[in-house]
Structure formats: C-alpha cells, structure tokens
Amino acid sequence: YKEFESDTLNALTNALSKLNDATEGGGIQFVLRPANDRWQKRGQLIASAMKSGKFSDDSLAQGVMKGLGGLLIPSLANTKADDKAKSEFKPLTPSQEKVLQLIAEKASKPGFEMVTRVVTAAPTSEEAKISLNNILSSFNQYTSDTNRFTIAKLPETEVLKQFIFRLFSLGKPDVFSTEEVTTLWHLPTPRLETPNIRWLRAKRLPAPSNLPKEGITLGKTVYRGMENIVKIKDDDRRRHIYCIGKTGTGKTTWMQNLAYQDIMEGKGVCVVDPHGDMTDWLLQRIPKERIDDVIYFYPPDLDRPxxxxxLEAKAPNQKQEAVAQMISIFYKLFDPTGTNQIIGPMFEHYMRNAMLALMADDEAGATLVEIPRMFTDPEFRKQKLAQVADPVVKQFWLQEYAQSQRGQQSADMLSYVISKIGRFISNDMMRNIVGQTKSAFDIREVMDDGKILLINLAKGLTGDLNSNLLGFILVSKIQMAALSRADIPENERKDFYLYIDEFQNVTTDSIATILSEARKYKLNLIMAHQFVTQLDEKIREAVLGNAGTMISFTIGPNDTEVMGKQFAPEVTANDLINIENRQAYVKLLIDGAVSKPFNLIALPPMGIARPKVGTALRKLSRLKFGRDKRIVESEIARRNQLFRQNEESDLNSPRPENMR
Incomplete structure (x- = not known):
C-alpha cells in the first residue's frame, strides 16, 4: 500500500457499489491464518542462493516459488549442485537485485496463508458473469513485474461451499505479509470515496454480563452479533429512570412500550402526556380485564369537565403542603428563572393567607376561583374568617390586610392577584376544572388500587399555560398522595409508575423530594425531555444525582458537556450526538449498582391497536368521572359572585415595587 497513490480499497468497494441493490449481490472473501516460519526460511535460502549467483540469466522467467505467495521468485527446480555452469558466480542484474530486495523485505515480516474468493449472484447467468468480471477487474491494480493474481475457476457448488464455510482450498495457499494483507483489506477510512458505505456513526459498547432476566423490557442490545434483551427489575425501578433525547429520536415510542408493559402486567400507572399521542396510543391497547381501571383526563372536553x-385537603399538614406546592407552581409559571421580578415575597404572602383562609372552611371547600373574592368581597371574607382557627392567618386578614386598604395599595394588590389568577378563572375550560371543590378522582385511591390514569394535556387544544398549570397540579397531588402513604406499612404499598414526558414543564423544585423520598413510598418516576437547558440548575442536579438508570438517545451539541460527564469515559460527546435514531446509551441500575454505559436499541411499538376500544374508553371515562357542564357552572355561580374585569397579561399588568 505504500507504493500506491490512492487507497486500494476504493477499487474493490467501488466495484461492489455498482451492483443493483434490488436484484444483484456480490462478495469478496479473504480467508487467512498465520503461516509457519518455513516460508521465511525458504525465502532466506533463495536470497542467499541469488547472492551467490547460482541462477542462470533466464531463471527469473522460469517460474514462481508459490510458497511465498504472489511474489515472483526464481525457481530452484533446475539447479543442480553438481552443475559447474550453474555454480559459477555471476553478478546480479538490476531486476534480480530488485527481486532480492523484495524477498528480503517480505521474509522479514510475519506471514499469513490466505485464500481470496469472489462470488456474485444475479437473476441470469450472464448478468452474474458481468458482475463477476467487474469485481475481478478491480484486482488488476495489484499486477506488477513482481506481483499478480491468477484466477482459478471452480465448480459452483464447491465455490459456494468454501465461501459459506470459509474453508481453505486444497493445496498450498499463498502466503502474504502483513503489509500485503493490509493492502488488500483494511477498515475503511473517511477518505474512501465509495458511496453507500454504512459507517458506524457512534461507538458500540457491550452490555454487562449480569443483565437481569426479570422485569420489564427496556429494549435489546446487539454487540458483535450477539443479541440480548435488556430488562430492569422492579426494585431497581424505585430509583427512577431518566431519559433525554431530541425530538424524533425514539424516546416517546420507548416510553409507550414501558407503560404498555406495566399496564399489561396489572400495575398502577399514570402517564402525563403534553402532546396527547402517547395517551391515545395506550388507550387503544388497554386489555379488556383492565377497562374498569382506566381514567382518561382530557381538559378540552368542555361538555363534561x-x-x-x-386546594382539596383535610388535615392541617396537608393544607400547608398544598399551599406550598401551589406557591411553587405560581413561581414556575410566572417567574421560572427565580428573578423575583414578576412575582415575589409580597405576592406569596398574600396568596398563602388567602388560600389558607379559604381551606379552613372544610364544609364549603376551597378552589382557586374564590381567591379574588377574598380581596374584593368583605362579606365573603368575613364568612371565611369565621372558620379560621389559625391565629397567624386571622391576624393577617384582621390587622395587616385591613391596614393595607389605605391608599392605592389595595387596588394594586387586587390588580396584581387578578392578573395571575384571572387568566385561569376567566377561561371557561379552566374555570370548570379548577373551580370544582371535589376532584373527579382520588389520587391516593388511584395509587393504592393500581389504576391507570392517562393525562392528555395536548397543548394545541389546552394551551401552553393551561397545560402547564394542570400538569403542575397533577404531579404535585401525586407527590402529596405518595407521601401520605406513610399511614400504611411499607409492604402494603403498591408500586405506582409515573411517566412524565417533557417533565420540565410540570415539575417544581420539589422534584428533589420525590426523587429522594418517593422510593420508600413506591412512587417510581420515568422522566423524559429533550434538552438539558430546559432544566434549571436545581432540578438538573436533583435529577442527575438521584436517577438510578440513565438513558440518552441522540442529543444536541449543547447538551454534551453535562451528559458527557455522566457517560464518560466510555462514551464521547461525538457518540452522544451521532448515535442512530431508536438507539441510546444506557447506564442501567442492576441490583442497586450502576453498570457501565452500553448500547440500547428501542423495540418497535408493542401491542395491537384497537381504535374502537380507545373510543369506547374515552366515552366511558367521561361518563364516570366527568360532570355535566351546566351543573358545574351552576355550582360555581352559587358559590361565587364572579368578579369580572379585563385582565391583562403578566407583562402589561401593574407591578408596584412594594408588591414584590
């Protein structure tokens, strides 16, 4: 190869690339094995004889020493020790000097016995012969004064047998040095000009030898022709699964398959879907024995919300937790970067006391819809304060708030609260959902009874902000329900699996609590999203620090700095960016220990779609858990003299400095 100006592999691969993909096939096979050192000794013997001038001038033309494989060597067949004419010393000619040098170079390197085969297949014999000749002609590049290939035609059945079983031919095979073998074949380099070569875009890593044999299937791994199914045990799932990948890389299908398996195994499942495709996909695959377990939450259903x-809570500690979660939700909705420029301590202070005062009335219940009336309706406020036992809350309303009514501050605060709450309660769809005092389903019951809760928050129909608010509320209620399981023994707590796609849109800073504490309450998270930058630093550290199993489909260049540290040193940034669609790198938790990264191939969509089943389940769920719109609106109207005014957006609403 050192004597060639271009890569010799080009000619061979170019010849193969000319085959018709649909109707023709072809292959070049090199079968080799290490040769013993007898060929080297023979080469040294020949070189010694040539140096002593024991060959006639025409000896180079007499034959080839086949044991040296392809290299033209003077034959010793006619040399006789007693032939005085041959034994006389004669100076070497330039051509003999060249041959002597080549013999010495070849004999100084390790050798391999090698057989080269070419086979082709085509619809007709003539087409197969044409393809065969095209490939054979690519070997002409190796022909020179001292090297050449000769073609040996064998019966078709014999050739196929030798090709399939990679056999050595009968007789003495040719011997090639390591440099000659490299010239014939080597791994393609980026400089190779042949089209249609399938390049390995990312590194392939072997799976650990202790892959679990039980649990749900994450996918499969293929390494050097060996295929293994990748499973994860239930106990390891309690340490949660984190998945990242750009859109279109296969992570949604992967999540669907996991949720489908949990449903088929009778487990409790909740899927929070910001797009709607996953929940619709799962609805069509619900087995008949689990039809009664399904709850399908679909906000755009205006007729039966x-x-x-x-704010639905009974115990004092639950009320405090619900308020804290709601405050965190407002921060995430309106001030996600935590600048305190949009909402701040004053808003939090007023909102907390308003919600706690409303929740003190257990009989009437409390919702977000009543919050504005706490600031605008003195009679309503008086009725609610009569139920308040908390002295701190009472003091706020009777003293602090009363004093704040002087001047412009009261109007400013009212406008500020309305600008945040009003956008939800003035929306018919949202008001009829968050304005009901009793939720349509009990999250704790869903978890304990192992039901299937499918949350369709399709943003195109629900709206971004509305979708996020409902997602925040649902995830927060699930967290509180999980923590409330402290009232039953751990061995009685059923595993409940929470799937959240685009989880950055529906999780507050309390995600750290879920990840660290929820394991003992058997709330198991499967979280997915697209970019690391979607997570603020606190949530990112909580997720990366607590997730037991980590999966990375194709990610963008900006994410490699963070994710590269998680998969280093086995996986590089280039690997994370270039891994093929539907493939991922995974660090799998196995019996409590995290494995080294290895390749994972996502499986095709599981189950059989039954659209009629999906349609029937939608109707059944809305009848069981939804309520007639007219009844809901009538109840809300009775409880509230709805405050109506034109609400402005956050950016345009008044924002006095003393309200921060």
Whole structure:
C-alpha cells in the first residue's frame, strides 16, 4: 500500500457499489491464518542462493516459488549442485537485485496463508458473469513485474461451499505479509470515496454480563452479533429512570412500550402526556380485564369537565403542603428563572393567607376561583374568617390586610392577584376544572388500587399555560398522595409508575423530594425531555444525582458537556450526538449498582391497536368521572359572585415595587 497513490480499497468497494441493490449481490472473501516460519526460511535460502549467483540469466522467467505467495521468485527446480555452469558466480542484474530486495523485505515480516474468493449472484447467468468480471477487474491494480493474481475457476457448488464455510482450498495457499494483507483489506477510512458505505456513526459498547432476566423490557442490545434483551427489575425501578433525547429520536415510542408493559402486567400507572399521542396510543391497547381501571383526563372536553382541585385537603399538614406546592407552581409559571421580578415575597404572602383562609372552611371547600373574592368581597371574607382557627392567618386578614386598604395599595394588590389568577378563572375550560371543590378522582385511591390514569394535556387544544398549570397540579397531588402513604406499612404499598414526558414543564423544585423520598413510598418516576437547558440548575442536579438508570438517545451539541460527564469515559460527546435514531446509551441500575454505559436499541411499538376500544374508553371515562357542564357552572355561580374585569397579561399588568 505504500507504493500506491490512492487507497486500494476504493477499487474493490467501488466495484461492489455498482451492483443493483434490488436484484444483484456480490462478495469478496479473504480467508487467512498465520503461516509457519518455513516460508521465511525458504525465502532466506533463495536470497542467499541469488547472492551467490547460482541462477542462470533466464531463471527469473522460469517460474514462481508459490510458497511465498504472489511474489515472483526464481525457481530452484533446475539447479543442480553438481552443475559447474550453474555454480559459477555471476553478478546480479538490476531486476534480480530488485527481486532480492523484495524477498528480503517480505521474509522479514510475519506471514499469513490466505485464500481470496469472489462470488456474485444475479437473476441470469450472464448478468452474474458481468458482475463477476467487474469485481475481478478491480484486482488488476495489484499486477506488477513482481506481483499478480491468477484466477482459478471452480465448480459452483464447491465455490459456494468454501465461501459459506470459509474453508481453505486444497493445496498450498499463498502466503502474504502483513503489509500485503493490509493492502488488500483494511477498515475503511473517511477518505474512501465509495458511496453507500454504512459507517458506524457512534461507538458500540457491550452490555454487562449480569443483565437481569426479570422485569420489564427496556429494549435489546446487539454487540458483535450477539443479541440480548435488556430488562430492569422492579426494585431497581424505585430509583427512577431518566431519559433525554431530541425530538424524533425514539424516546416517546420507548416510553409507550414501558407503560404498555406495566399496564399489561396489572400495575398502577399514570402517564402525563403534553402532546396527547402517547395517551391515545395506550388507550387503544388497554386489555379488556383492565377497562374498569382506566381514567382518561382530557381538559378540552368542555361538555363534561373533570374536576381537579389543588386546594382539596383535610388535615392541617396537608393544607400547608398544598399551599406550598401551589406557591411553587405560581413561581414556575410566572417567574421560572427565580428573578423575583414578576412575582415575589409580597405576592406569596398574600396568596398563602388567602388560600389558607379559604381551606379552613372544610364544609364549603376551597378552589382557586374564590381567591379574588377574598380581596374584593368583605362579606365573603368575613364568612371565611369565621372558620379560621389559625391565629397567624386571622391576624393577617384582621390587622395587616385591613391596614393595607389605605391608599392605592389595595387596588394594586387586587390588580396584581387578578392578573395571575384571572387568566385561569376567566377561561371557561379552566374555570370548570379548577373551580370544582371535589376532584373527579382520588389520587391516593388511584395509587393504592393500581389504576391507570392517562393525562392528555395536548397543548394545541389546552394551551401552553393551561397545560402547564394542570400538569403542575397533577404531579404535585401525586407527590402529596405518595407521601401520605406513610399511614400504611411499607409492604402494603403498591408500586405506582409515573411517566412524565417533557417533565420540565410540570415539575417544581420539589422534584428533589420525590426523587429522594418517593422510593420508600413506591412512587417510581420515568422522566423524559429533550434538552438539558430546559432544566434549571436545581432540578438538573436533583435529577442527575438521584436517577438510578440513565438513558440518552441522540442529543444536541449543547447538551454534551453535562451528559458527557455522566457517560464518560466510555462514551464521547461525538457518540452522544451521532448515535442512530431508536438507539441510546444506557447506564442501567442492576441490583442497586450502576453498570457501565452500553448500547440500547428501542423495540418497535408493542401491542395491537384497537381504535374502537380507545373510543369506547374515552366515552366511558367521561361518563364516570366527568360532570355535566351546566351543573358545574351552576355550582360555581352559587358559590361565587364572579368578579369580572379585563385582565391583562403578566407583562402589561401593574407591578408596584412594594408588591414584590
């Protein structure tokens, strides 16, 4: 190869690339094995004889020493020790000097016995012969004064047998040095000009030898022709699964398959879907024995809205937790970067006391819809304060708030609260959902009874902000329900699997609590999203620090700095960017220990779609858990003299400095 100006592999691969993909096939096979050192000794013997001038001038033309394989060597067949004419010393000619040098170079390197085969297949014999000749002609590049290939035609059945079983031919095979073998074949380099070569875009890594044999299937791994199914045990799932990947890389299908397996195994499942495709896909695959377990939450169903009340709590500690979660939700919705420029301590202070005062009335219940009336309706406020036992809350309303009514501050605060709450309660769809005092389903019951809760928050129909609010409320209620399981023994707590796609849109800073504490309450998270930059630093550290199993489909260049550290040193940034669609790198938790990264191939969509089943389940769920719109609106109207005014957006609403 050192004597060639271009890569010799080009000619061979170019010849193969000319085959018709649809009707023709072809292959070049090199079968080799290490040769013993007898060929080197023979080469040294020949070189010694040539140096002593024991060959006639025409000896180079007499034959080839086949044991040296392809290299033209003077034959010793006619040399006789007693032939005085041959034994006389004669100076070497330039051509003999060249041959002597080549013999010495070749004999100084390790050798391999090698057989080269070419086979082709085509619809007709003539086409197969044409393809064969095209490939054979690519070997002409190796022909020179001292090297050449000769073609040996064998019966078709014999050739196929030798090709299939990679056999050595009968007789003495040719011997090639390591440099000659490299010239014939080597791994393609980027400089190779042949089209249609399938390049390995990312590194392939072997799976650990202790892959679990039980649990749900994450996918499969293929390494050097060996295929293994990748499973994860239930106990390891309690340490949660984190998945990242750009859109279109296969992570949604992967999540669907996991949720489908959990449903088929009778487990409790909740899927929070911001797009709607996953929940619709799962609805069509619900087995008949689990039809009664399904709850399908679909906000755009205006005729039969399902209630979802964040302020629904009985015990004092639950009320405090619900309020804290609601405050965190407001921060995430309106001030996600934590600048305190949009909402701040004053807003939090007023909102907390308003919600706690409303929640003190257990009989009437409390919702977000009543919050404005706490600031605008003195009679309503008086009725609610009569139920308040908390002295701190009472003091706020009777003293602090009363004093704040002087001047412009009261109007400013009212406008500020309305600008945040009003956008939800003035929306018919949202008001009829968050304005119901009793939620359509009990999250704790869903978890304990192992039901299937499918949350379709399709943003195109629900709206971004509305979708995020409902997602925040649902995830927060699930967290509170999980923590409330402290009232039953751990061995009685059923595993419940929470799937959240685009989880950055529906999780607050309390995700750290879920990840660290929820394991003992058997709330198991499967979280997915697209970019690391979607997570603020606190949530990112909580996720990366607590997720037991980590999966990375194709990611963008900006994410490699963070994710590269998680998969280093086995996986590089280039690997994370270039891994093929539907493939991922995974660090799998196995019996509590994290494995080294290895390749994972996502499986095709599981189950059989039954659209009629999906349609029937939608109707059944809305009848069981939804309520007639007219009844809901009538109840809300009775409880509230709705405050109506033109609400402005956050950016345009008044924002006095003393309200921060």
């Amino acid at each position: 399902m209630g979802l009340n964040m």
